[in-house]
Amino acid sequence: MRGLISAAGYLPHWRLDRSSVAEVLGGNQGKGTRTVAGYDEDGLTMAVAAGRQVLGVSSGEPSALWFATTSSSYAEKTSAPIAHAALRLGVDVMAADAGPGLRGANAALRSALRSQDPSVLVLAGDVRTGLAGGTDESTGGDAGAAVLVGDDSAGPLTAEYLGSASATREFLDRWRAPGEQRMHAWEERFGQQRYADLAQTAWTAALKDAGVEEDQIAKVAIVGPHARAGAAMSRKLGAAGVEVVDTLAASVGFTGAAHAPLMLARLNELAAAGEVFALVSMADGADVFVFRSTGQAAQLTTVEEQLESGDDSLSYAKYLQWRGVLPVQPPNRPEPARMSASAAERRLDWKYGFVASTDRESGAVHMPPARVSFVGGAVDDMETSPMADTGAKVATFTIDSLAYSPSPPTIFAVCDFEGGGRLPVELTDVLAADVFIGMAVEMTFRRISTSDGIANYFWKARPAHGSADNETGVI
Amino acid sequence: MGSHGIKDRVAIIGMGCTAFKEHWDRSTDDLMVDAVQEGLASAGVRKDDVDAWWLGTAQSGMSGVTLAAPLKLQGKPVTRVENYCATGSEALRQACYAVASGAYDMAAAVGVEKVKDSGFQGLNAFPIPTDGTQRTLTAAAMFSLVAPAYAEKYGVDPLELRRTLARIASKNHYNGARNERAQFRREMSVDQICKMPEVAGMLSVFDCAGVADGAASAIVVRAEDAHKYTDSPIYVKALSMVAGNGSGLLDPDYDYTHFPECEWAADDAYSQAGITDPSKELAMAEVHDCFTPTELVLMEDLGFSERGESWKDCEAGRFDLHGDLPVNPDGGLKSFGHPVGASGLRMLFECWLQLRKEAPADRQIDTADRGLALSHNLGGYPGEMVSFVGIWGTEPD
Numbered sequence: 058m059r060g061l062i063s064a065a066g067y068l069p070h071w072r073l074d075r076s077s078v079a080e081v082l083g084g085n086q087g088k089g090t091r092t093v094a095g096y097d098e099d100g101l102t103m104a105v106a107a108g109r110q111v112l113g114v115s116s117g118e119p120s121a122l123w124f125a126t127t128s129s130s131y132a133e134k135t136s137a138p139i140a141h142a143a144l145r146l147g148v149d150v151m152a153a154d155a156g157p158g159l160r161g162a163n164a165a166l167r168s169a170l171r172s173q174d175p176s177v178l179v180l181a182g183d184v185r186t187g188l189a190g191g192t193d194e195s196t197g198g199d200a201g202a203a204v205l206v207g208d209d210s211a212g213p214l215t216a217e218y219l220g221s222a223s224a225t226r227e228f229l230d231r232w233r234a235p236g237e238q239r240m241h242a243w244e245e246r247f248g249q250q251r252y253a254d255l256a257q258t259a260w261t262a263a264l265k266d267a268g269v270e271e272d273q274i275a276k277v278a279i280v281g282p283h284a285r286a287g288a289a290m291s292r293k294l295g296a297a298g299v300e301v302v303d304t305l306a307a308s309v310g311f312t313g314a315a316h317a318p319l320m321l322a323r324l325n326e327l328a329a330a331g332e333v334f335a336l337v338s339m340a341d342g343a344d345v346f347v348f349r350s351t352g353q354a355a356q357l358t359t360v361e362e363q364l365e366s367g368d369d370s371l372s373y374a375k376y377l378q379w380r381g382v383l384p385v386q387p388p389n390r391p392e393p394a395r396m397s398a399s400a401a402e403r404r405l406d407w408k409y410g411f412v413a414s415t416d417r418e419s420g421a422v423h424m425p426p427a428r429v430s431f432v433g434g435a436v437d438d439m440e441t442s443p444m445a446d447t448g449a450k451v452a453t454f455t456i457d458s459l460a461y462s463p464s465p466p467t468i469f470a471v472c473d474f475e476g477g478g479r480l481p482v483e484l485t486d487v488l489a490a491d492v493f494i495g496m497a498v499e500m501t502f503r504r505i506s507t508s509d510g511i512a513n514y515f516w517k518a519r520p521a522h523g524s525a526d527n528e529t530g531v532i
Numbered sequence: 533m534g535s536h537g538i539k540d541r542v543a544i545i546g547m548g549c550t551a552f553k554e555h556w557d558r559s560t561d562d563l564m565v566d567a568v569q570e571g572l573a574s575a576g577v578r579k580d581d582v583d584a585w586w587l588g589t590a591q592s593g594m595s596g597v598t599l600a601a602p603l604k605l606q607g608k609p610v611t612r613v614e615n616y617c618a619t620g621s622e623a624l625r626q627a628c629y630a631v632a633s634g635a636y637d638m639a640a641a642v643g644v645e646k647v648k649d650s651g652f653q654g655l656n657a658f659p660i661p662t663d664g665t666q667r668t669l670t671a672a673a674m675f676s677l678v679a680p681a682y683a684e685k686y687g688v689d690p691l692e693l694r695r696t697l698a699r700i701a702s703k704n705h706y707n708g709a710r711n712e713r714a715q716f717r718r719e720m721s722v723d724q725i726c727k728m729p730e731v732a733g734m735l736s737v738f739d740c741a742g743v744a745d746g747a748a749s750a751i752v753v754r755a756e757d758a759h760k761y762t763d764s765p766i767y768v769k770a771l772s773m774v775a776g777n778g779s780g781l782l783d784p785d786y787d788y789t790h791f792p793e794c795e796w797a798a799d800d801a802y803s804q805a806g807i808t809d810p811s812k813e814l815a816m817a818e819v820h821d822c823f824t825p826t827e828l829v830l831m832e833d834l835g836f837s838e839r840g841e842s843w844k845d846c847e848a849g850r851f852d853l854h855g856d857l858p859v860n861p862d863g864g865l866k867s868f869g870h871p872v873g874a875s876g877l878r879m880l881f882e883c884w885l886q887l888r889k890e891a892p893a894d895r896q897i898d899t900a901d902r903g904l905a906l907s908h909n910l911g912g913y914p915g916e917m918v919s920f921v922g923i924w925g926t927e928p929d
């Protein structure tokens with residue numbers, strides 16, 4: 058039996074209230090919020106955040122990793138191996154990007170479900186920008202998602218895969234040249250009809266492939282770049298008694314290549330044991346996937362929980378600055394130098410995997426890993442210590458308004474880890490005024506800087522979610 | 533094995549020091565030529581009399597050619613050294629050892645930095661290729677970590693500590709206002725400094741050293757030869773240097789209220805010089821006041837104040853120009869700015885002037901007759917630094 062071993066969404070900490078756009082630019086920018094990737098996040102880091110969740114609740118490792126985004130940091134270079142490194146996957150695990158378009162995640166999911174591999178990890182993440190005041194800005198959102206697909210021999214399934222189908226016919230609906238920020242769209246009603254036809258074709262075929270009737274479907278999510286493209290199908294299925302799950306337009310927005318797997322994680326969370334659910338994804342064609350929940354949902358942070366947290370105090374000006382729509386004057390300091398490829402590769406486990414070393418003799422933790430212990434001086438007697446999932450506390454901190462940062466000021470803390478180890482490291486997803494000594498923090502994989510076209514990734518600390526210390530503000 | 537020092541084996545017979553400022557009209561070469569000419573004239577020697585040279589510069593040039601070319605030295609060894617912000621002291625240290633070893637009769641140490649040609653504010657390190665995981669914090673922010681840690685550990689109200697730090701800056705501004713070589717020559721009151729906006733932790737730009745170009749030089753000979761050149765040589769009593777192993781960045785027990793590298797360097801230097809009570813035996817000290825919390829903590833690390841007491845001693849004026857132990861009577865890095873390669877020698881230059889009673893009347897210390905002065909020069913950050921301590925005296929034992 059094949060299916061979903063686990064699935065997780067990642068919503069970034071920051072939310073933009075759409076009314077704050079209207080306050081600046083006027084017009085009707087819609088209601089609710091959209092999610093906003095931090096200035097140090099991109100599609101890859103958000104995909105990694107979701108990937109850490111699904112792998113954290115599974116045993117073993119996938120045979121392959123796919124990564125899908127429409128906002129890649131690289132054209133020529135494949136991004137997936139960066140996620141592969143951050144997730145500390147083995148050298149025999151294939152890692153590749155699932156194309157630059159919106160349909161990449163669907164293709165990866167289809168391939169994973171139909172593959173002979175014991176398990177395959179599908180990652181997606183996207184940052185949706187567009188021009189200031191445009192529809193893409195107001196209806197878009199940023200998110201990451203991860204789906205671990207596999208046989209039940211690779212781990213208990215949270216949902217059984219029943220079948221799928223696709224429909225493809227070329228038509229031009231939305232487009233964006235490589236490197237271009239703004240999206241273009243054809244007259245909306247044309248795409249609406251083409252999508253409606255393709256979705257219906259795929260729907261019928263998928264039900265047949267899955268061997269289920271429409272009235273057996275308990276829940277469906279209809280995902281697409283068009284708010285209206287799925288409207289007809291929603292009405293029809295709704296009338297037939299299928300629960301059409303909200304695609305989070307009012308709270309998250311359409312998150313591009315991440316949205317289909319994000320909604321799959323959401324469906325998986327919502328489905329009761331035995332319920333059949335379907336994902337309909339319209340992206341330059343239509344893909345439909347049908348599953349039956351086993352009721353064995355893994356313990357991970359749900360999309361629901363992330364919808365309830367987050368900070369919607371982000372100003373529109375800051376949002377525009379983060380996305381490069383509004384370039385602002387940086388401090389008069391040299392920009393960060395580009396990283397050395399060979400130096401980074403030598404320290405792969407540290408830089409991407411956040412793996413420290415621990416002296417076997419003294420137990421002293423070394424971040425970064427070292428050969429000689431600072432306690433006792435033992436040489437080459439260290440074991441590796443993965444620290445990415447270890448909590449830490451702020452020992453002391455400072456706010457640096459002088460250092461170069463894409464979003465000054467730099468908030469920097471000396472963090473002491475549970476069970477030993479210290480790292481002075483940058484904080485993120487936090488306001489300067491909210492940091493305090495004793496604050497519980499957790500590690501998060503981020504894009505530190507970009508120089509010479511090289512995206513430089515490493516880890517930062519952010520306030521730990523759900524920590525009692527942080528809620529009461531005491532040590 | 534042991535650190536024995538070279539007490540009273542070598543002496544400084546001449547020194548030069550340029551003004552420290554934004555030398556838009558002076559190149560690195562110009563600054564070195566000026567500092568060396570003044571140093572040679574002060575010793576009454578010619579450049580050909582110097583047998584070997586050490587040049588300290590962090591990033592204004594590479595190799596001994598940086599000095600040999602502008603001075604047009606003929607067939608002489610020149611070694612360029614670098615040791616973070618203690619680079620100038622390192623140049624002197626090597627020159628002293630070279631003479632003490634008997635290898636050379638006369639050596640010169642030159643320090644220079646041309647900071648203001650970078651086009652950026654502040655000091656900016658030469659980028660070494662790395663894996664991209666290093667922090668990008670400014671030095672100001674790294675040292676700002678000391679203030680809240682100190683306040684918490686010793687129960688000092690942070691607002692009170694803010695005023696103490698301002699008083700340190702104010703004292704150094706007062707001294708620098710009386711020094712024609714200083715970059716900043718304006719007195720600043722504690723209230724004025726406290727009103728400045730914070731840029732790094734609780735620090736404002738007035739808690740930070742200035743940024744200036746400058747150069748300085750010293751001529752070194754064997755102690756027994758010193759009186760051939762001057763009636764008032766300055767004897768080298770101690771030279772100590774510690775390069776920290778960076779464990780403060782790894783060790784959760786490090787609390788940011790002291791700099792062990794500075795404590796070790798001071799212990800070694802006092803042992804070399806035979807000093808047991810530095811507060812009473814020293815006439816003065818030049819210390820590395822790159823940021824005000826640095827000077828605060830150094831008063832304890834160098835043994836001038838008890839642990840947790842330096843803020844009271846600063847408030848009581850113990851380290852003022854006419855206090856029990858004047859610290860940075862020339863105005864310090866605060867007034868001079870910090871041309872990295874030159875600063876260590878600039879500190880020695882003030883000791884040279886004060887011990888020889890050549891400082892101008894309006895900033896002459898009252899304690900010069902004690903006959904011993906200390907200069908302290910550090911580089912790096914809390915948790916990961918190099919520290920130099922040198923002790924200088926008017927009389928051999």
